[in-house]
Amino acid sequence: MRAAAQHERRASAAPRRWLADTAGGLPATFWYLWAGLLINRAGAFAMLFLSLYLTAARGASESLAGVVVGAYGAGGAAGVLLGGVLADRWGRRSTLVAAHLATAALMVALALSQQLGVIALLALLVGVTHSMPSPAFVAAIVDVVPEHRRSRAFNLQFWAFNLGMAVASLLAGLLAEASYVALFLVDAAATLATAVLIAWKVPETLAHRSARPPAQPEAARPAGRQPRRPGLHTALADRHFLAFVGLTFVLAVLTMQASTIMPLAMRADGLGPSAYGVVVALGGVLIVLGQLFVPRLIDHHRKAHVLALSTALLAIGFGALAVADDLAFYLGACVVWTVGSMLAAPPNAQINADLAPPALRARYQSVFYLAFPAASFVAPTLGGFSLQQWGNGHWLLVGALGLLAAGGHLLAGPPRERRVAALRQATAAPIEPSLTAREV
Known part of the structure; x- marks a missing residue:
């Protein structure tokens, strides 16, 4: 009896530990x-x-x-x-x-x-x-x-975004009718x-006494010229950050294949809108049910390695559509690329936050987010042309692009980590307060 009671207590404590690890410690x-x-x-x-x-x-x-x-x-x-x-x-x-x-x-x-x-x-x-x-x-x-x-906070943010979009899609159809x-x-x-x-x-979280960021990367400033005051141009001249944004752009282009080019490929395979809806719904269900388990899977792994793996999964999932011809194959490929998207969300957001000087956090975020409208234009424009010209070869090109981006994450990771360490050290050093009025 005592052993059974102890087993029951351990079983009931496991969900509480998981919940505390997933969502605990957040203000x-x-x-x-x-x-x-x-x-x-x-x-x-x-x-x-x-x-x-x-x-x-x-x-x-x-x-x-x-x-x-x-x-x-x-x-x-x-x-x-x-x-x-x-x-x-x-x-x-x-x-x-x-x-x-x-x-x-x-x-x-x-x-x-x-x-x-x-x-x-x-x-x-x-x-x-x-x-x-x-x-x-x-x-x-x-x-x-x-x-x-x-990492937990960004994972929960990604989960809330997708849960909200799933609810929106359901309500929108009913209201539109x-x-x-x-x-x-x-x-x-x-x-x-x-x-x-x-x-x-929500109180105001911006601290005007936050550390002043580097005025301009040394490599981007001509010799003898005075450093410019920090602003949006600082993010646009940060080569480590722009390399990361470029890799994120490729990830966004891959992800948007599901909503732009895949419906055309499914129609060519004789699959109707209802089949496409099933594939999209499967991706949403996987994210809603599985995203909260992602942090424990990627903890203690370097962010560059996680992003390389996630991008490779996206490449494999979409690349496999080159031989897809029925709904079951599309559903299987969807599982692969959705897992890749789920793994990418927390480290993507965390790296973006790590690279941003405290006084320019939102500006860096705004440049980062430009990758998504850019991808929403490039994915259907070039993708439609590619599908028309090369048919299923389009998916092989998409897969190759994703694998190149995965290698890019492995190459960009070490110098990016050194940059983040230097930024943390500079932020921790005692410096004069930043200006309350900042240039754009």
């Missing part, structure tokens, strides 16, 4: 940010149906709908840069609240607007305000979470709820 501010991100993503579904809304409800042609959706994407590229600059100069909380309030107002305006020119302008502005919170969210997380817990206007209004309400939560519970 309350992080959880409010996490909740805000989850609410925002769960309600951010209107723009998923923008092209259908324009063609079905507003009588736009497919080409015009494409232009309006493209305007939304262009606004997103501008928004991440603007959000990064404002988050470093104005503050994380102020940027988050202002961006969400502006998005809520623009969503209401979109719901009520009927002229296509006005809708196009509003879509451009929504693209800006939708993207502004991304660098501020991550910078605030880095501000408040101790370094040894950031009922009313497109309701789609925009519910999105606005969720965005407003996020703004209220952040304004109520």
